[in-house]
Amino acid sequence: MFYFLYRSIAHGRHTIRASPAHTLLHYRLQKHPSKLVLFVEFISSNANHQQSFAVSYLINSCGLPLDSALRASKNVKFETPENPDLVLSFLKNRGFSNSHISVLIRKRPALLLSNPEKTFLPKFEFFYSKGVSSPDLVKILCLEPNILKSSLEERIIPCFGFLKDFLKSDGDVIASFKIQPRFLTGFIETYVSSNVEFLQENGVPKSNITALLLRYAHRFTRNPDIFKKTVEQVKGMGFDPLKWNFCLAVHAFMAMSKSTWERKVNLYKKWGLSEDEIFKGFGKSPWFMIVSEKKITKVMDFFVNEMGWKPSVISKHPVFITFSLQKRIIPRAAVFQFLLTKGLIKSKHAKLITLFKCNEKAFLERFVNSYDEAPQLWKLYKEKLDPAKITK
Numbered sequence: 001m002f003y004f005l006y007r008s009i010a011h012g013r014h015t016i017r018a019s020p021a022h023t024l025l026h027y028r029l030q031k032h033p034s035k036l037v038l039f040v041e042f043i044s045s046n047a048n049h050q051q052s053f054a055v056s057y058l059i060n061s062c063g064l065p066l067d068s069a070l071r072a073s074k075n076v077k078f079e080t081p082e083n084p085d086l087v088l089s090f091l092k093n094r095g096f097s098n099s100h101i102s103v104l105i106r107k108r109p110a111l112l113l114s115n116p117e118k119t120f121l122p123k124f125e126f127f128y129s130k131g132v133s134s135p136d137l138v139k140i141l142c143l144e145p146n147i148l149k150s151s152l153e154e155r156i157i158p159c160f161g162f163l164k165d166f167l168k169s170d171g172d173v174i175a176s177f178k179i180q181p182r183f184l185t186g187f188i189e190t191y192v193s194s195n196v197e198f199l200q201e202n203g204v205p206k207s208n209i210t211a212l213l214l215r216y217a218h219r220f221t222r223n224p225d226i227f228k229k230t231v232e233q234v235k236g237m238g239f240d241p242l243k244w245n246f247c248l249a250v251h252a253f254m255a256m257s258k259s260t261w262e263r264k265v266n267l268y269k270k271w272g273l274s275e276d277e278i279f280k281g282f283g284k285s286p287w288f289m290i291v292s293e294k295k296i297t298k299v300m301d302f303f304v305n306e307m308g309w310k311p312s313v314i315s316k317h318p319v320f321i322t323f324s325l326q327k328r329i330i331p332r333a334a335v336f337q338f339l340l341t342k343g344l345i346k347s348k349h350a351k352l353i354t355l356f357k358c359n360e361k362a363f364l365e366r367f368v369n370s371y372d373e374a375p376q377l378w379k380l381y382k383e384k385l386d387p388a389k390i391t392k
Contacts, residue, residue: 053079061084063101072109083112107145111145123156163183167213195227233253245286267296272304285322299329
């Protein structure tokens with residue numbers, strides 16, 4: 001029954017024979033009968049041969065699903081495969097897999113109409129000359145295909161130069177592109193330069209702007225008006241522009257909506273913290289509000305219900321909320337409990353804070369290796385670090 005529909009579609013009093021291009025869709029439609037309605041609508045809408053060929057090509061050569069191919073075909077017109085084949089061949093020769101091509105063409109089908117040697121090659125050569133690896137370039141372009149349509153001389157090279165003034169090395173510039181490839185499509189001129197300049201005007205050191213660009217490059221693509229309001233809000237809260245926490249607070253406010261912020265505030269309140277304690281915690285470490293609600297709940301539950309701490313301890317030492325439960329908090333707490341039950345350590349608040357805050361080397365030297373029970377402590381510590389691999 002389906003095969004008959006693919007070969008001929010009733011249209012009024014006549015029967016329209018599907019072109020060979022349509023029959024290429026048979027296999028995909030047979031696998032996904034729900035797409036048949038879309039196919040019938042397409043055929044019965046008096047679509048011309050040019051569009052039907054494009055649909056067939058987008059599905060069979062580029063791996064697009066039928067609905068995506070139908071949408072793309074309205075804006076991409078071609079009757080022969082010669083030029084699209086050149087584009088696909090160019091991409092495959094430079095490390096693009098079929099799945100990469102599908103992602104790229106789905107986002108920017110007009111790339112199939114490009115002259116790859118003239119439009120693509122100079123850009124690939126530029127990126128390779130700057131040290132971008134083939135796999136990294138594939139990832140960058142799949143995230144932002146519009147780079148391939150951006151002017152090399154008027155946009156890409158100036159963007160690269162602007163960022164290098166801050167980041168100094170080609171490697172760091174490339175790292176920022178991997179985080180935010182939209183830098184290469186005009187956001188430098190319209191957004192990034194304005195946002196960087198505003199941070200400088202507010203006294204943020206160049207070194208901190210550089211760190212922010214490297215870690216959270218996407219924040220600089222926000223609308224300058226929104227960016228400025230956020231910076232002013234952070235400054236109004238008393239954050240020092242000379243300190244890294246200022247940049248981190250800017251990132252924090254941009255990372256969440258107002259409703260998300262309010263949910264986290266209410267969540268901390270449920271654990272017994274006052275609004276003043278919450279804001280003080282945020283002031284000491286913006287990560288106090290950046291971490292997920294799930295993480296907040298798990299860490300607060302452990303320290304309050306398992307360790308018996310007052311919630312205010314966490315707001316005074318907000319960095320605790322960022323620690324990994326499985327890799328840091330639980331294993332170290334187990335060592336502490338062992339020492340406590342053996343009478344080898346007193347439950348002094350200051351020492352307990354140190355136990356969680358110090359790096360692993362200092363922790364092992366002070367709370368494991370310095371005791372005669374070190375073998376037992378090591379065994380316990382490793383068991384808690386990786387319960388699946390219990391040391392016997």
